[in-house]
Amino acid sequence: MAETPTVQHVLERLHATVMSRKGASPSLSHSARLMARGRDKIAQKFGEEAVECVIEAVKGNREAFISESADVLYHLVVMWVDAGLNPSDIWAELARREGTSGIEEKASRPQETF
Numbered sequence: 001m002a003e004t005p006t007v008q009h010v011l012e013r014l015h016a017t018v019m020s021r022k023g024a025s026p027s028l029s030h031s032a033r034l035m036a037r038g039r040d041k042i043a044q045k046f047g048e049e050a051v052e053c054v055i056e057a058v059k060g061n062r063e064a065f066i067s068e069s070a071d072v073l074y075h076l077v078v079m080w081v082d083a084g085l086n087p088s089d090i091w092a093e094l095a096r097r098e099g100t101s102g103i104e105e106k107a108s109r110p111q112e113t114f
């Protein structure tokens with residue numbers, strides 16, 4: 001039986017594909033087109049997709065939420081490539097946080113004075 005791909009492998013493959021599109025023709029690759037338009041545009045698209053994702057989550061539209069989630073992840077991966085980040089950078093940060101409750105982490109932050 002074929003193994004279900006892990007989210008890690010799917011995102012790493014997507015990252016490799018987007019990396020391979022750097023400098024490709026914007027008329028042939030959406031990733032190349034986005035990267036050619038620059039970081040501000042990539043960030044703007046990510047923000048738009050994130051808002052659309054939130055809207056579908058709140059509305060409880062399961063299929064649309066799944067689709068928008070995929071859009072968010074794709075645009076996040078394009079931002080990683082543009083910034084020179086590797087998925088392993090993010091896996092390492094998530095692994096570092098593993099086992100630390102968010103409540104505990106927030107309580108350990110230096111007290112704000114204002």
Ligand SMILES: N=c1c2ncn([C@@H]3O[C@H](COP(=O)(O)OP(=O)(O)OP(=O)(O)O)[C@@H](O)[C@H]3O)c2ncn1[C@@H]1O[C@H](COP(=O)(O)O)[C@@H](O)[C@H]1O
Binds near residue numbers: 021
């Ligand atoms: N996962 C995706 C993916 N998700 C969404 N999109 C595209 O993102 C675009 C979003 O369209 P919008 O109209 O919102 O955005 P826009 O065209 O920038 O328009 P403006 O808002 O700027 O006017 C659509 O063309 C979608 O097809 C994606 N394009 C590519 N991928 C993956 O990236 C790989 C490489 O794709 P290319 O770079 O196109 O070869 C593909 O094999 C896929 O695995």
